[in-house]
Amino acid sequence: MSLRPQTKKQDKNIPTEKAPASFLWKRVRAFAVFCLIFSLPFGFLTGCSYEKKTTRSFFALDTYITITLEGKDADEAMNVAANYIMELERKLSRQDPESEISSLNLSSEGSPVTLSKETYDLLSLAVSYSEKTSGRFDLTIAPVMDLWGFGTEGAHVPEKSEIEKILPNVGYTKVHLLSDNKAYLEEGAKVDLGGAAKGYIGDLLMEKLSSYSLSKVILDLGGNVCCRSRSSDLTIGIVSPLSSDALCCTYSLSSGSSCSVITSGAYERYIEEDGVRYGHIMDTSTGYPADTDLLSATVIGPDGTKGDIYSTTLFSLGSEKAMELASSECLDCILCMENGTLWVSQTLEGKVDAQEGWTIQYFG
Amino acid sequence: MHKKDGQFNTSAKALPKRRFRFCSGDVFVTLSVLLFCAILLGGTWIYGRKNKNKPPYVRITQDGKVLLEKDLRDFPEPVEYQIDSDHGHMVIFISSEKVYVKESDCPDKICMHQGDLTSPGDGAVCLPNRVVIEIVSGDDDDTSGKVDVIAK
Incomplete structure (x- = not known):
C-alpha cells in the first residue's frame, strides 16, 4: 500500500508513453488497485463493529439485574456471570428456605452450620464492618426489618412495644464465627446480608470476569453498579432522590480503571402512614428509620462490599457525621442533601458533574 | 508513439x-x-x-418474555394495557406522550412511584410482578448525551 504513491511519483519522470504491457499484467494491476481501495472502507467498517457486545437483563437477588459485556469472550462470560449470580443467590438469599443463610438463621451454639467459602467470607466481612461502624451497620437487623415488613403485604409501622421487645435480639456480637467455615447465631438473632450481598456479589463477579477477554464490563445489580472499561471512558449517572427519571450528578470513570458505585437512600422503599414517610434504612440502636438530613449517600470505590455497607451507614448517620466518617475511612462519596447541595469528597474533584438544580461542595 | x-x-x-x-x-x-x-x-x-430517526418504542416484558413492543406513535388514543398473571395484576397507561403504571397490586408500589416514562432510557420495574416497562430508543447505538449506567 505504501509503495503505491511512491511508484506514482516516479512515473512522472518517465515519459508518458505507454508500454504495450501484456493485457494480463494490466488486469492484475487493475485488480490490485481495486482490492486496495475497496478494502479500505470495508476494513474500516468491520473494524468499528468488531467488538462483540451483549446485554442481558433478568430478575435475581430480589432485584432487576442488567449485565453489559463487550469483547471477544462476551457471550461465554455472560453465561458464566448469570450462572454465578444464580449460584450465589441460592446460598445468600434469606427468602430461600434452602439457602445457607436460612440454615444459619436456624443454627445454635449446639448445632453450628458449615458454610461455603463465599458465604463465610461475606459473613466475616459483614461482622468486621459492623464492628468497625460500632453497629451502625448491623447484619443482625433482620428481626426489626421483619417487623416493619418493607416491600411486603404486611408493611406497617409497628408498635413501640413490639420494637422494644425485639431490639435486644439485634447485635453483631450474636454472630459467632468458628473455624472450618462454621458459624452459629445466638438464640433470637437473625442475619440478613441484603445490605452487603449485592456489593459482595459484584466484587466476586468482577473477579470472575477478569479472566475473560472483555473490553467493557457493566454490572447493574438493581442500581448497585460495578464497571470497568478498557476501550473508553464510562459515565455513571447517579439518580436524583427527588425524581426517579432524573439524575443528580454523573461520575466519569476513565478507561482502564474499574469501580463500584453504590447508592443508599430511602426514596424508593418506604412506608407512608398518616402522612409520614418511614424509610427502610434503620437506626440500629432505636429500631426506627434513621433520622437523617440526607436524601442519599453514594460510595465510589474499588471495593463493592465496603461501598454497599458504607453507603447505608453514611446515609443513616446524616451529613455531618457522614463526612467525618468518610474522611477518617478515606471513602470517596457523594452525599445528597434536600436543599440541592451535593457534598462530594475532595478526592473526586473533576470527576463529578452536577446536573441542573444541584450544586457541588467539596469536603475533606 | x-x-x-x-x-x-x-x-x-x-x-x-x-x-x-x-x-x-x-x-x-x-x-x-x-x-x-x-x-x-x-x-x-x-x-x-x-x-x-427511528422513533422510540415501548417494550413491556414479564419474566423476560416480551408482552408488548410497539412504536409509541401507534397510540394516538391512550390505551390501558392490562397484565394478569400468577404474580398479580397491573394496568399500564400508554399514550404517544407517556407511559406509566396506573395500577399494580404489588405491595411496595415502587413501579407506580416511578411516574411518567417519556423518553428513551426511561423505565419502570415491578419486582413482585416481574414486569419491566421500558422506552427504547429506535437506534441501539444512540448513546449521545446519555450515561452508560445509572446507580440508584
Whole structure:
C-alpha cells in the first residue's frame, strides 16, 4: 500500500508513453488497485463493529439485574456471570428456605452450620464492618426489618412495644464465627446480608470476569453498579432522590480503571402512614428509620462490599457525621442533601458533574 | 508513439523490469472503485441516519418474555394495557406522550412511584410482578448525551 504513491511519483519522470504491457499484467494491476481501495472502507467498517457486545437483563437477588459485556469472550462470560449470580443467590438469599443463610438463621451454639467459602467470607466481612461502624451497620437487623415488613403485604409501622421487645435480639456480637467455615447465631438473632450481598456479589463477579477477554464490563445489580472499561471512558449517572427519571450528578470513570458505585437512600422503599414517610434504612440502636438530613449517600470505590455497607451507614448517620466518617475511612462519596447541595469528597474533584438544580461542595 | 521512438523495448527481456504506470484504464478503474466506495459509505450513512430517526418504542416484558413492543406513535388514543398473571395484576397507561403504571397490586408500589416514562432510557420495574416497562430508543447505538449506567 505504501509503495503505491511512491511508484506514482516516479512515473512522472518517465515519459508518458505507454508500454504495450501484456493485457494480463494490466488486469492484475487493475485488480490490485481495486482490492486496495475497496478494502479500505470495508476494513474500516468491520473494524468499528468488531467488538462483540451483549446485554442481558433478568430478575435475581430480589432485584432487576442488567449485565453489559463487550469483547471477544462476551457471550461465554455472560453465561458464566448469570450462572454465578444464580449460584450465589441460592446460598445468600434469606427468602430461600434452602439457602445457607436460612440454615444459619436456624443454627445454635449446639448445632453450628458449615458454610461455603463465599458465604463465610461475606459473613466475616459483614461482622468486621459492623464492628468497625460500632453497629451502625448491623447484619443482625433482620428481626426489626421483619417487623416493619418493607416491600411486603404486611408493611406497617409497628408498635413501640413490639420494637422494644425485639431490639435486644439485634447485635453483631450474636454472630459467632468458628473455624472450618462454621458459624452459629445466638438464640433470637437473625442475619440478613441484603445490605452487603449485592456489593459482595459484584466484587466476586468482577473477579470472575477478569479472566475473560472483555473490553467493557457493566454490572447493574438493581442500581448497585460495578464497571470497568478498557476501550473508553464510562459515565455513571447517579439518580436524583427527588425524581426517579432524573439524575443528580454523573461520575466519569476513565478507561482502564474499574469501580463500584453504590447508592443508599430511602426514596424508593418506604412506608407512608398518616402522612409520614418511614424509610427502610434503620437506626440500629432505636429500631426506627434513621433520622437523617440526607436524601442519599453514594460510595465510589474499588471495593463493592465496603461501598454497599458504607453507603447505608453514611446515609443513616446524616451529613455531618457522614463526612467525618468518610474522611477518617478515606471513602470517596457523594452525599445528597434536600436543599440541592451535593457534598462530594475532595478526592473526586473533576470527576463529578452536577446536573441542573444541584450544586457541588467539596469536603475533606 | 513509443514504437516510433523506439525508446521502449518490448522484447521479452525488458518486460519483467517494467515499472507500474497509471494508464487510462487504471484511472477509470480507480475512479469507478472510488465511486463505488462513495456509494457504499453514503448508503451506510443514510441507513444510519434513518435508524437514528427511528422513533422510540415501548417494550413491556414479564419474566423476560416480551408482552408488548410497539412504536409509541401507534397510540394516538391512550390505551390501558392490562397484565394478569400468577404474580398479580397491573394496568399500564400508554399514550404517544407517556407511559406509566396506573395500577399494580404489588405491595411496595415502587413501579407506580416511578411516574411518567417519556423518553428513551426511561423505565419502570415491578419486582413482585416481574414486569419491566421500558422506552427504547429506535437506534441501539444512540448513546449521545446519555450515561452508560445509572446507580440508584
